[in-house]
Amino acid sequence: MSNPPFGFGPSDPDKRGDGDPSNPSEQPSGAEAFNQLGQMLSQLGQMLSQAGTSSGPVNYDLAKQIALQNLSGRDDAKIGFSASESSGDSSTAVRDAAHLAELWLDAATILPAGATSTVSWSARTWVEKTLPTWQRLCDPVAQQVSGAWVEALPEEAKQAAGPLLSMMGQMGGMAFGSQLGNALAQLAQEVLTSTEVGLPLGPSATSALLPANIEKFTEGLELPSSEVLVYLAAREAAHQRLFTHVSWLRQRLLATVEEFARGITVDTSALESLAGQIDPANPASIEQAMSSGLLEPQTTPEQQAALKRLETLLALVEGWVDVVVAEAIGDRLPGAEALRETLRRRRATGGPAEQTFATLVGLELRPRRMRAASSLWKLVGDRHGLEKRDDLWSHPDLMPSADDLDEPLDFADRLADPQSLPDDLDPIAELERTEREEREARDSDQENPPPNPGNNEDKGDSEPS
Structure with a gap:
């Protein structure tokens, strides 16, 4: 977890303020500190009034506002493609x-x-349409981080703080919202689907492509933009086939991310060191202490287990899409193989999607697993056919x-042996079978009640003389 989530770690030294608490000669005088404090409170009041009424650990109203402001200069709603001018707008x-891609995919998957x-x-539309899912992914992280501060305070401090705790929570929500908004604005300018x-x-x-970003991505590839568009449309359509028809997949992916986020813990003993770094007369020292990295989250064994499950599942999704799209397109697009490798490298080098995801949620994916998953799906399909390959997604x-x-190879060999697989993994049938077994057990207990230890007939016929 090299990119700690939501504001952990050192900040840019150029943004830390004017004074250096380690140098008394650079600390502001009492009057200057008072003026700075007044300006900070005034700015805080303006921020609170402009940030919307969002409640919770992250101010999503502010996140959306910042993201859309950062994108306000973009007018990419009707960017066309050089090879598609005759077909109208983007x-x-x-x-x-997408229509062509779907036709090709029909022959490559069941x-x-x-x-x-x-x-x-x-x-801008990407930000608005994906923000509800980002909220589900980011809330557990922010809740754990903000809750750690409150839990670390002694009871008397909590009582003395009173309404200040609520204000601190609101300020934390704004800080998280600001970071989220800036990250989403950056990602929205680079994500392709x-x-x-x-x-x-x-x-x-809903399949969605971002034509302006795709046009930018196509620059320098020496491939026709129409080929790139069809290839990316096929990848998007393949993802949607999984997420729509594999009923457990969407929930399992998001729930595993949530599980990882809930496991975030903070070493609250570091608060003592943090308090020692703060000089009340120097507001800049507060920001420096907060960004010192002392409260960097600790990775627990439970998180490592959740991370491994998530990485494996994401790799299986990406590997399946990679193989199915390659088989669907075949040699229909001359540049398909080069484009496939370009997208693989985009993922392997930690592209904007992975980097933003790591910053927001605290997860860093290992792209090498995606290539391994692709090899596995290709092997299973070659040996057992696409129907048996795709049936594996049924449970x-x-x-x-x-x-x-x-x-x-071992996995592919096991698939050839029906005895190695469960007979019935239908969840409804499994539930009915469990209920039937429990009912039969209860009926058996009623017909054959256990012996009563309080009944004298179960003891000897008489006491020994």
Whole structure:
């Protein structure tokens, strides 16, 4: 976890204020400190009044406001494609590309089309449409971080602080919201589709591509923009087939991220060292102490387990999409293989999606697992056919594990042996079978009651003389 979430770690020294608490000659005088404090309170009041009424650990009203302000100079709603001028604006080009991609995917997977609509998004639209999912992902992190401060205070300090704690919580929500807004604005200018991070960020059953970002991504590739658009449309459509028809997948992915976030712990003993760094006469020392990294979250064994499950599942999603799209496109697009490798490297080098995800949620994915998953899905498909390959998504217990990614040949061999797989993994049937077994056990207990230790007949016939 190299990128600690939500404001942990050292900040930019150039943004720390004018005074240096380690140098008394640079500390402001009492009058200057009073004026600075007055300005800070005035600015705080303005911020609170302008930040909206959002409650909770993150001020999402402020996050949205900041993100949209950062994107206000972009007018990318109707950017066309050089090879698609005859088809009208970008929305038409996106729909045509998605239609072609869906036709090709039909022959490469048994999962039917998952998107009921294909849309063209601007960067601003991406922020608005994905913010509800980001809220679900970020709330557990912010709750753990902000809660650590309150829990670390002695009871008498909590009582003395009173309304100040509420204000601190509001300020924390604003700080988190500001960081989230800036991060989303940056990501919105670079992300290519709604599923590029491997998570279903947008509305269900909606394929979305960002033409302006795709056009920028295409620069320097020496490939026709129409080919790039169709290839990315195929990746988006393949993701949507999984997220729509694999009923457990969306919930499992988001729940695992939440589980990881809830496990964040903070070494609250560091608060003592933190308090020693603060000079009440120098407001800059407060910011320096807060950004010192003393409260960097600790990774627990439970988090490591959740992280491994999440990395494996995301790798399986990305690997399956990689293989299915490659098989669907085949040699229809001359530059498909080069584009496939470009996108793999984009993920492997920690592109904007991974970096933003790591900063916001505290997770850093290991792209090497995605290549291993791709090799596994290709092997299973070649040996057992695409129907058996895709049937593995019918239940999470059938999915390859992290160990299987290391030994794909063993996994493929086990699939050839029906005895190695559970007979029935239908959750409803499993529930009915469990209820039936419990009912039979109760009936058996009623017919054959256990002996009563208080009954004298169960003892000897008479006391020994």
